[in-house]
Amino acid sequence: MTRMIHILNGPNLNLLGKRQPEIYGHDTLDDVATQCAEIGREAGLETLLRQSNWEGQIVDWIHEAREQAAGIIINPAALTHTSVAVLDALNTFEGPVIEVHISQVHKREAFRHHSYVSLRADAVMAGFGIHGYSLAMRHMAKLLG
Numbered sequence: 001m002t003r004m005i006h007i008l009n010g011p012n013l014n015l016l017g018k019r020q021p022e023i024y025g026h027d028t029l030d031d032v033a034t035q036c037a038e039i040g041r042e043a044g045l046e047t048l049l050r051q052s053n054w055e056g057q058i059v060d061w062i063h064e065a066r067e068q069a070a071g072i073i074i075n076p077a078a079l080t081h082t083s084v085a086v087l088d089a090l091n092t093f094e095g096p097v098i099e100v101h102i103s104q105v106h107k108r109e110a111f112r113h114h115s116y117v118s119l120r121a122d123a124v125m126a127g128f129g130i131h132g133y134s135l136a137m138r139h140m141a142k143l144l145g
């Protein structure tokens, strides 16, 4: 059975490629999905990439991942810095969790330096642009063996 990786994305990441390209670059979330699917194919992993602007939807998708996914890659976007609900949901998931940020959050405003999600994440990528998702996929493949 092919193992499934859920790649979850939080608020405003639907605008990736259009939103503040000087910070987040010109690539889109579709480009991220294509790259992750390609790496998944090489590693025997299926991928499902989703994005929502709604905190509750992200929580529901994490609950779905409990039943369907071997691992979660998550860019919680602004929810990183605010959401105990997303952290609590991730704490119910038993597989590896990798947190991704396109920008180098530690070089930015102080409120971006704290992440609730990092309390659960097994690895954190920040500042690699969308390449961070590809690196996370490769690391996920390694963690899952």
Ligand code: DQA
Binding pocket: 011, 012, 013, 075, 076, 077, 078, 079, 080, 100, 101, 102, 103, 104, 105, 112
């Ligand atoms: C982000 C960083 C967050 O601080 C911000 O709110 C985002 C995107 C990133 O990918 O760099 O929306 O998670």
